[in-house]
Amino acid sequence: MNATLGTAFVAIGLSASVAGLLSVAWGLATRSPVFVVRARGWVALLAVAAVGQVAVMERALITRDFTVAFVAEHGSHRTPALFNVATLWSALEGSILLWVLILVGYVVLVVRRFRHRLDDPVVGWTLLVLFVVCTFFFLLLAGPAFPFTRFEPWAGYDGPGPNPLLQNHVLMAFHPPVLYLGYVGFTVPFALAVASLVTGRLGEGWLLEARRWTLMAWGCLTVGILLGAWWSYEVLGWGGYWAWDPVENASFLPWLTGTAYLHSVMVQERLGMLRVWNLSLLCATFSLTILGTFITRSGVLESVHAFTESGIGPMLLGFFGLVVVTTVGLIAWRGDSMRTVGSIDSPVSRTAAFLVNNLLFGAFAFVVLLGTVFPLLVEAANGDRISVGNPYFERMTMPIGFALLFLMAVAPALPWGGTTGATMAGRLRWPAVAGAASMVLALGLGSRGWAPTLAVGLAGFSIGGAVRQLGMTVRSRGLRGLVGRSSGGMIVHIGVAVVAVAFACSSAFIRQAEFRFDQPGERAVFAGHELVFEGLTTVELSEKTEIRVSVRVDGRTYLPAISTFPFGSQTIGTPATRSTLRDDLQLAVLAVPDERSNTTIVRVTVQPLVAWLWVGGAVMALGTAFAAVPTTGGRRRRGADETVEGSPEGVTV
Amino acid sequence: MNPIRMTALAVGLVLGLLILVFATRDTSRDRMTTHLVGAVAPAVVGVTLDGSEWDLDDQRGRWVVVNFFSTTCVPCIREHPELVAFAAAHAEADDVRLVTVAFDDSPSAVAAFFARNGGDWPVLTVDTGRVAVDWGVIGVPESYLVTPSGHVAAKVIGGVEMDELDGLLTRAMAAIS
Numbered sequence: 001m002n003a004t005l006g007t008a009f010v011a012i013g014l015s016a017s018v019a020g021l022l023s024v025a026w027g028l029a030t031r032s033p034v035f036v037v038r039a040r041g042w043v044a045l046l047a048v049a050a051v052g053q054v055a056v057m058e059r060a061l062i063t064r065d066f067t068v069a070f071v072a073e074h075g076s077h078r079t080p081a082l083f084n085v086a087t088l089w090s091a092l093e094g095s096i097l098l099w100v101l102i103l104v105g106y107v108v109l110v111v112r113r114f115r116h117r118l119d120d121p122v123v124g125w126t127l128l129v130l131f132v133v134c135t136f137f138f139l140l141l142a143g144p145a146f147p148f149t150r151f152e153p154w155a156g157y158d159g160p161g162p163n164p165l166l167q168n169h170v171l172m173a174f175h176p177p178v179l180y181l182g183y184v185g186f187t188v189p190f191a192l193a194v195a196s197l198v199t200g201r202l203g204e205g206w207l208l209e210a211r212r213w214t215l216m217a218w219g220c221l222t223v224g225i226l227l228g229a230w231w232s233y234e235v236l237g238w239g240g241y242w243a244w245d246p247v248e249n250a251s252f253l254p255w256l257t258g259t260a261y262l263h264s265v266m267v268q269e270r271l272g273m274l275r276v277w278n279l280s281l282l283c284a285t286f287s288l289t290i291l292g293t294f295i296t297r298s299g300v301l302e303s304v305h306a307f308t309e310s311g312i313g314p315m316l317l318g319f320f321g322l323v324v325v326t327t328v329g330l331i332a333w334r335g336d337s338m339r340t341v342g343s344i345d346s347p348v349s350r351t352a353a354f355l356v357n358n359l360l361f362g363a364f365a366f367v368v369l370l371g372t373v374f375p376l377l378v379e380a381a382n383g384d385r386i387s388v389g390n391p392y393f394e395r396m397t398m399p400i401g402f403a404l405l406f407l408m409a410v411a412p413a414l415p416w417g418g419t420t421g422a423t424m425a426g427r428l429r430w431p432a433v434a435g436a437a438s439m440v441l442a443l444g445l446g447s448r449g450w451a452p453t454l455a456v457g458l459a460g461f462s463i464g465g466a467v468r469q470l471g472m473t474v475r476s477r478g479l480r481g482l483v484g485r486s487s488g489g490m491i492v493h494i495g496v497a498v499v500a501v502a503f504a505c506s507s508a509f510i511r512q513a514e515f516r517f518d519q520p521g522e523r524a525v526f527a528g529h530e531l532v533f534e535g536l537t538t539v540e541l542s543e544k545t546e547i548r549v550s551v552r553v554d555g556r557t558y559l560p561a562i563s564t565f566p567f568g569s570q571t572i573g574t575p576a577t578r579s580t581l582r583d584d585l586q587l588a589v590l591a592v593p594d595e596r597s598n599t600t601i602v603r604v605t606v607q608p609l610v611a612w613l614w615v616g617g618a619v620m621a622l623g624t625a626f627a628a629v630p631t632t633g634g635r636r637r638r639g640a641d642e643t644v645e646g647s648p649e650g651v652t653v
Numbered sequence: 654m655n656p657i658r659m660t661a662l663a664v665g666l667v668l669g670l671l672i673l674v675f676a677t678r679d680t681s682r683d684r685m686t687t688h689l690v691g692a693v694a695p696a697v698v699g700v701t702l703d704g705s706e707w708d709l710d711d712q713r714g715r716w717v718v719v720n721f722f723s724t725t726c727v728p729c730i731r732e733h734p735e736l737v738a739f740a741a742a743h744a745e746a747d748d749v750r751l752v753t754v755a756f757d758d759s760p761s762a763v764a765a766f767f768a769r770n771g772g773d774w775p776v777l778t779v780d781t782g783r784v785a786v787d788w789g790v791i792g793v794p795e796s797y798l799v800t801p802s803g804h805v806a807a808k809v810i811g812g813v814e815m816d817e818l819d820g821l822l823t824r825a826m827a828a829i830s
Contacts, residue, residue: 073727151727154769276657287668294675314676322673328665335657373671380674625735 002060003068006053006148013100014138016042021131024124033119039127040118043104043111046134050104054088054097057147060141061087064284068152070094073151076161078543083167089176089265092297092312093147098177102184107134110188122206125195126188128344133187136319161543164565164572171231175224177645179251181280183223183289188213189261190286193279202275202338210282211265212628218258219624225251226499226617237560237575237588239605241613242503244393249372250292253365257285260361267354270416276335277358282329288319288365293374346418353411360404367396398451402458405500408493409435409462412469431468434588435461447505455504459497466490466497488627495619502612506584511606514590516599527606529553529585536592536600546574549589549600553578560587560602584610689797689805694719695787697752702764704824707752707775709799716749716822717799720813723756724766729794732812737771739815749822750774754781756793775823798825 020042027035057070062085066072074091075084088094107130114123141147189210196202196210228248229241242248261281267274298313346352371388378386413427438460441455446454469490473481481487496576515524517533524531534550534557544563551558558576565572575588583606590601661827678720689695697709697719707726712798718720719738722729726772736751743749760778767776788797791810798821806825 069727151731158725159727280661298675317672317675321669324665324668325674328661332658332661332665336655339657373674375672376678380677403679529691 002056002065003148003150006056006060006068006602007054009049009056010138010141010146010148010451013046013053013104014142016045016049016098017131018139020046021128021135024128024131028121028124028128030305033124036124036127037118038114039131039598040111042131043107046104047108050101053141053147054101057088057094057097058085061085061653064159066157066159067151068147069149069151070147071151072153072157072159072373074159074162076159077544078158079161079167080543082170083162084171086166086173086176087162089180090166090172093141093145094310095176096137096140096145097147098180099143099184100134102177102180103134103137103325106130106185106188112192121199122192122195122201125198126191129191129194130187133191135316140312140315144315161565164544164563165235167543168563168572168574169231169235171227171234175227175231178227179221180317182217182224183251183254184220185213185217185220186258186282186286186289189217190280192319193282194327194330197279197327197334197338199338202279205267207268207278207630211262211269214258214261214265214285215624215628218255218262219621219628220256221251221255222624223617223621225255225616226620230614233574233610234577237573237586237603237605239512239586239607241508241610244368244371244388244390245271245370247296248290249368250288250295253292253368254285254288256361256365256368257281257288260358260365261285263354263361264358264452267351273351275338276331281329281358282324283331287320287323287327288369290316290323294320329520348414348424349418350411350416351412353407357404357407357411360400360407364397364404365399367400368393370394401500402454405455405458405462405497408496409458409465412465427468428465431461431464434464434467435459438463449507449508452504452508456501459501462497463494466493473536483626483629485627488623488625488629491623491626492620493623495621495623496618498612498616498619502609502616505609506607506613509608512603514601514603516601518599526604530607531602531604533600533602539580547592549587549592549602551576551587551602553585553587558587560589562589562592579611580610581609581615583608667678667679669826689789690808692805694797694799694803694805695784697754697777697784697788698783699754699781700779701766701775702760705775707777709752710803712750712799713803714801715747716801716826718728718749718751718818719788719797719799720753721756721785721788721793722753723793724762725756725758726793728812730770732794732814733770733772735815735818739818740772740774742815754784756781756790758787763811779828798822800825800829 020039023042024036024039027033027038057068059065060068060071061075062081064071064075064077066075070091072094074087074094079087081085089098094424107127110126110130111118113125117123117125124172161167190584192206192210192213196206225248226253232243233239233241258281261278264274265278268278294313295314298316371392375386378384389486409431413431415423437455439457442453442456447456467490470482470487473487482491482541511527513526515526515531515533517524520533520535522533524533530553532552534552537548537550539546539548539561544565546559546561546563548559551560556578558578560576561574563572573588573590575586577584577586586605586607588603588605590603591597592600694709697707699707701707707717718739722733724730736753740751753772753774753776755776755778758778763776765779788795794812796809796813796818797805798818800806805822806828807824809821
């Protein structure tokens with residue numbers, strides 16, 4: 001019954017998207033807004049379908065309805081309840097269901113937000129683009145990613161359960177939905193950008209809308225990426241959290257262009273410049289989410305966490321082509337008429353700093369994209385198979401990272417117009433002192449090598465700069481000044497600097513060793529910690545068999561384990577981590593005794609400051625939330641088109 | 654031409670080329686199919702469900718389909734009727750034989766599976782891990798077509814269909830003669 005019901009919901013969803021698309025298109029073509037307004041009904045139907053199909057699939061997963069092939073292939077009686085729900089996004093078809101649910105959720109929010117302005121052509125075009133995207137994803141569900149294929153299980157059939165790696169940590173239940181909230185969220189600013197390009201209405205009110213939707217998506221993407229890093233750190237046990245894997249890069253690329261947009265949009269608000277550039281950034285961000293999805297799900301690049309392949313690749317590539325042709329065409333066609341005259345007064349001004357910021361983020365995105373697709377380009381050129389590894393990414397992105405940290409310290413102190421050296425010296429004095437002090441502190445604590453020390457110094461510099469800005473705001477407006485976009489932005493800066501320090505130090509000062517133990521009671525000393533091997537215990541759980549290795553470190557017992565899942569004979573490790581603000585100690589079991597040897601091998605990883613990655617991420621999320629709260633300037637319920645087009649007057653904070 | 658239009662078109666051109674590259678790439682799945690193809694088939698030796706010895710080398714002079722499978726893998730279950738049909742279609746001519754290597758599975762489960770779903774070709778169940786490693790099996794189901802001279806002619810990852818196997822066989826026969 002679930003399969004039938006699910007199929008019905010997919011059909012309803014596809015029909016509603018096509019009907020909505022046609023209705024809005026007809027309304028726009030004949031200039032009859034009533035057809036656009038009517039789209040509300042189709043959106044409601046879309047919502048019913050999107051919620052319905054996910055509910056049906058979750059019901060099938062929870063009740064282990066193996067007549068649905070997706071459940072038979074990925075569900076199991078042995079999977080614990082939480083992971084049973086999360087099984088939805090552990091495989092291709094279910095992940096598209098989640099995608100569609102979030103996409104339709106955003107469409108509902110858009111319709112709600114613009115409910116009084118549905119007859120405005122900008123809203124009409126926005127809805128049209130959203131319906132096109134919805135139609136595409138429902139086509140995926142109806143075609144190559146159809147989730148409700150039937151299966152005939154025999155009596156006593158039990159499925160294999162989701163990939164063991166995905167049912168080993170609670171973060172798996174949260175990382176994909178949050179990541180998708182960000183990823184899919186970029187659809188709305190993209191739709192607004194296309195609508196602006198088509199109608200030629202670039203009033204700064206629309207800009208504010210696009211910025212707000214982007215900020216929301218960006219915040220979720222930030223948290224989603226960091227949750228993913230945290231998950232891989234806790235689950236994989238190799239002491240790392242970021243590997244420049246194509247799938248990771250796919251989520252990082254839109255983050256980079258989205259970040260560039262959030263900065264350059266301020267130039268447009270203030271001076272009316274860079275309009276076409278900003279729209280291009282929004283289009284690029286959305287295109288990169290589609291390209292990233294193609295890379296992740298088509299099997300065109302080999303990756304550790306790519307999905308199983310299916311016929312979804314060509315359709316995604318085709319859609320990417322459509323997006324590129326549409327946006328490039330629109331920008332080429334409309335771009336020139338939207339240009340604004342304006343120039344940068346001074347090379348030492350905040351405007352100039354934003355331009356440099358955009359150049360750096362653009363370069364960063366280019367470097368990551370090139371590194372991701374380079375193996376394919378080389379193979380296309382001469383048939384060689386190469387892989388681009390960490391050294392490329394580290395070498396290429398490190399200077400950009402340093403430059404961005406520096407800019408993060410200096411730019412907030414720069415005025416919009418020109419400035420003098422003396423003014424800047426005054427403004428940057430305390431941040432510079434903070435930077436120098438943090439470098440001295442780092443050296444005192446044992447930092448060696450120029451790169452991590454410089455990273456700490458620059459991070460101290462930019463935290464100093466951000467704190468100075470926050471301090472001035474609080475002094476003039478009290479604690480309430482902390483809420484709002486500029487203060488929120490400064491808080492995000494602090495989070496970024498914290499993440500940068502954690503990243504630099506944890507990767508530069510990682511210490512790792514493997515120890516072999518034969519008998520309980522054997523001891524080893526590593527990085528100032530004493531390890532005592534206490535023995536093994538075997539625990540049988542419903543979904544897996546765990547061999548726990550008991551190791552006493554500094555008087556506390558840790559139980560890293562190796563788990564064997566009965567189906568698929570996969571063996572995966574469950575590391576044990578002791579996390580403090582100073583450093584992390586992680587134990588991972590590499591081998592347990594078997595017929596051939598009696599040796600247990602344990603890998604010990606000691607890394608400083610890892611916990612600060614997650615702290616920094618939380619600070620970034622907090623800052624984003626603060627930045628999303630409208631300040632008094634924005635709260636004046638501006639009509640979207642209130643600002644006269646071409647007016648350099650924007651919303652000031 | 655104005656600079657924005659030129660830049661947009663240039664970016665579009667570059668992205669178009671990128672799409673072209675993507676569109677003409679084999680997926681990694683296709684690339685994997687080339688791994689053993691053309692090489693001498695690794696050994697397949699073992700004990701079948703009825704307890705007799707089976708060796709791929711004894712099949713020289715015949716076409717053989719080597720199928721890796723497990724009773725707990727859904728694509729394997731789905732492809733099974735296709736294999737049964739393929740075996741039945743070729744039973745009379747006896748121009749191709751089928752052997753299944755059960756991967757990481759219990760003999761009783763495999764025997765029950767074949768009793769329930771049909772299929773009377775040899776099935777190896779004991780100590781098949783080594784065979785799977787030699788063949789570079791990444792995940793079941795995988796199927797290989799072995800020529801009469803004992804070379805691998807084709808590799809299929811994922812469930813097979815009868816028509817697909819017949820197509821491979823016809824093409825490989827044509828290529829050899």
